[in-house]
Amino acid sequence: MQKRTETKEALGRKYPESVVLVTTRAPDGRPNVMAVGWVSLASETPAMFVLGIDDSARTYALIRKTREFVVAFPSERMAKETLFAGTHSGRDTNKFAATGLAMSAGAKVRAPLLSDAVANFECRLAAVTKPGDCPLVVGKVVAAHVHAARSLKRLYTLGKGYRLGGVRPAVKPAGGKRRR
């Protein structure tokens, strides 16, 4: 049974929502990182991601300038660093220094990989559109990397107020059929 409500309230039912970290590197060499919750695949061949990145973000300016970035899946052990990256601006803060996030060099782009992430995707800028109040940045994957530990799991936003954590498949109650 559906009842009509405000869009914002209905969107409160979206969690858990996946979160990624996006790294960039300024022409002067300084790296930056931000957290992005609006993300989806956008193409299979070639693989592409679409990301909602606020146009006031330093990450947005760096992507427009360098046309490169890395999309990383933070692991559930990176909740603290992801929260920091998502709530501070690279304009005033060196977020790598502040969080201690470990980085390593990519194969194709200058933006850094996150060493402890589940996976990293090096991207070249393919398109930017702005259908609403947020630019949609599309990146074409030009190289991919995974963490050697296959058991590492992605991080999610679990609810409002930047609650971050891992998730596990829901187990049906013993006896099989789930009650309504």
Add this chain to the structure above:
Amino acid sequence: MQKRTETKEALGRKYPESVVLVTTRAPDGRPNVMAVGWVSLASETPAMFVLGIDDSARTYALIRKTREFVVAFPSERMAKETLFAGTHSGRDTNKFAATGLAMSAGAKVRAPLLSDAVANFECRLAAVTKPGDCPLVVGKVVAAHVHAARSLKRLYTLGKGYRLGGVRPAVKPAGGKRRR
């Protein structure tokens, strides 16, 4: 520690991934529904979704024609219906008849709401782009609805091969600190 790999292999680490059902209604009145795993918010004010919808899908043709659709968050009880919707084409199958999915009337668009979904978002087509091999359909939310049962949870794709199910926050082992 990162090791370089094929993009496809690295994308295998993306799960769980949220899934939505997209409903449409043909000019002759017949409703259709498909499952979409490539979905993200695209704007806050107004609220918009961006969806990757294959251009061979009947849903894509109906969205282009009617410029309306509904994005529904299936509940974890709707795994069977979502799997069916995601693996059959509306060109040959009446997916509502085949699945028994319950529908109800929206407030602003002719595409149906899914009565048992966690939430429904009535959308009007705002933009279509095609940066890679898949159209990105952007819909502006014009009305929203939620299920009366607040405890109802969203459905996710848990892994390759269309494994669908619910998720729960991971609980840290007793004692607090998680082992590496």
